[in-house]
Amino acid sequence: MAFGPDYKAAQVAFRRFGFGPRGGAFDLARAASDPREFLKSELQQPAITQLNAPTLPPTKIALQAVFVDRQQRKSERQNVAEEKMPPASSIASVSTGHTDQPARTMEASGAMNKIPKPPEPPVAQKFFRADAMARFGSVFHAEVGFTERLVHFWSNHFCVSAAKGPVRAIAGSFEREAIRPHVLGCFADMLRAVEQHPAMLFYLDNAQSFGPHSKAGQNRKRGLNENLAREILELHTLGVNGGYTQADVTTLARILTGWTFAGREGRLGEPGTFVFFANAHEPGDQTLLGKVYRAGGVEQGEAALADLARHAATARHIARKLARHFVADNPPDSLVAKLEKVFRDTDGDLKSVSVALIDADESWTTPLTKMRTPEEFMLAALRAIDRMPDDPGPILGPLAAMGMPLWQPPGPNGWPDTVDAWASPEGMKSRLDASAALATRIKDQINPSELIGTIAGEAASSETRQAVARAESRQQGLALLLMSPEFQRR
């Protein structure tokens, strides 16, 4: 298509679609010769969406370890309490049921300052860090990183939060098991994998939702929790204006009763795995969005999800969100329409949708005005300087300081995706601090003027070149390069 190398388009390929060029490689020239093919070739690589990290535990193993760890901690706490507390107050503190606030209870009884030794970091933290490292590494080694950008997009679309209970241990395995296999697959498969994953079932409370007329619901006097059902309709599929009602939310909640995961004792199945708990499932036919789903088991919910996945509103919602993420806060309607059509025509084939995003002219002609998120910025910086820490700490810390702690979005709608949200005063200042800190680690090992050539070619502005060239040290020049508009925007 292009005649001669197109360095401007190569910038679009790396910044709009990827995580920026790698400082150690010379990919820019290859990208410039045919940017579209360059991107598509990454999608063709076998198993490109998967992590090459065989040692990371599957969800059930991680959850089982968390169950054991909790049990041990609980008995240790009890031992401490029995040793240190007079019998009367220990009975009192048990009877108030303050199991989630041990510190306060102890403080009240004056035992706080007598407790020795800080405890080992919980096992959940170990898994969290291992998965974080794998996620960062995968971006670091990718050629362009379009696939990884798609993984991050879908992981954020279907976000869970590591700040909630055991999700910390399995936020990574959730991404590996429910997101990655389907990023270039079928949306309906991803939807089902997500909604049946213990991380999502716990995060949005469905694991403890009971059909009010089910056997277990009646016996335990438990009932519905509509949290997951609402977010499926509002966030995961149709979108907030997708034409559903409060009655549809409640109905979908009923349909999904019984979708849970097996606990420590394994009464419902292998601990830490998805199970359909038939006794908790609301009996009877259910009418969702005007369609009747016959009484049944797990297939009732699976049928409902399959219909939601191919609903016209879902195609529209996903198309707009993708275009907004990759192209502009207010993406061209023509682009949204193209993506929507491909989504509909292919029944949600995400590889076709991703290719359509590459093929669309709007993706190449719209100016690069979006802001990199803190994670995109941090990882783009590490790629540019071609350095990766051995431990995720030096990445996790700055991410939290820049307002984007890994896998801990503020709510089930995930991280914001607009320039306004990230180009904030505190956000920019913390990026400046992070750039300075990174440059301090590198000292004078990198010549920033040369690095501009490697990662930006002819696309760097004269202002940026000049600012870097006039820096008082290589270190300062590198920090300036990382803070330049070309590096912050995509």
Added chain:
Amino acid sequence: MTCLCEVPSPSRRAILVMGGALFAWAHLPKLASASGSRDPRLIVIILRGALDGLSAVAPIGDPAYAPLHGQLALSLGGEHPALPLDGFFALNPAMPVFARLYKDGHAAVAHATATPYRERSHFDGQDVLESGFPGPGSVESGWLNRALEALPQGDRISAKGGLAVGPSTPLIMRGAAPILGWSPQHMAAASDDLAARVMDLYTHSDPVLEAALAKGLETEKMAERDGMGDLAGRRKGPNPATGMRLAAEGAAKLMAADDGPRVAALSFDGWDTHANEGGATGRLAQLLGGLDGAFEAFESGLGPHWRDTAIVAITEFGRTARINGTTGTDHGTATVAFVVGGAVRGGRVIADWPGLKDGHLYEGRDLKPTTDLRAVLKGVLADQFGLSAAVLGESVFPNPLALRQCAGSQPKTCSGAKDANADSAGKKCDRAILLFRERCTRWRPVHCL
């Protein structure tokens, strides 16, 4: 001309009271504030996730409350008795600071209040709460920013800009008026020289990044000068209550400075209590305790300025009146707003109580909204910053569909406002309300008319 009293909610009575006399100084002659003796501050805390108003301020006098709220219901007995506010409402025992301020007349609650949003999406609900528009997705600016923008040029409140606490700017603070940003989480700061060079680069290439970074650096300077280095270095604890207190401590320090911002927005997450919400103790009580700690941090951190300060804590909507199947509550409609501070004429729960009987619930499930939250917020802005009803109705909380003239159907207590409304809308209205107030013996407006 519109007046503060015309908000078209079912409860004009409640709003009449809200419109003016919330603030202790409201009866002072206008001159007193214009001469500079008063230096008002306003803090808005957004409770993201939808606060269960019935567990925060429980209508224990409503016989339908305890059965509906089940295990979560507060009561005046038991091991953790709720703190009585009046004969009808009682406060969650996790909020002793608020209870003390209430008793001293410096805290008020608006109950059964809601924005005009009537669906149940957090994100659209927050959009309406923060944008100040009647529907979601209307605009990319927040009402607090537009209020700053509406102040006269050169006014010291607007000149100092608004403070957005946290790493990203919430919608409520976004807009044309200048904003500063500060967050309790920090790394070692970049050198001044690097900062100046980056600023210079942006001046020539990216004005949006330039403006944002300039404000970020400015706030950092203030924080350093005020000795907040130690605070900044501390990591947010695992307990969300600690995070709330840290954010409030930092914001209070910045706002207490002579040249510091006078208006701030904070947001606290985690109120989406679908499961195991707890009542007098437990998850929600811990969060309420954190909010209470933030109030206390502002009270002590603002020192002598506390006298002129108002804090409002608001949330996108309430939760179901009936507890759900997992000892929590699902998304609902009306809830509470807290109004606290030395400038507040409090000691009362403002509510046109809709009742919790079956037929009285909104859509058969939620506390019915009877007070428009915008009226509460308009009252606060009018009293703290002297914004006129016209400005409030046209640019801060525009309501293109529902705007009504202050005529004809006005209840007679508002008639004083009608005459003199032409240019200083709030003023006369306040007086009318003050008169009205003097006739009342109790602060339950529902009984007053």
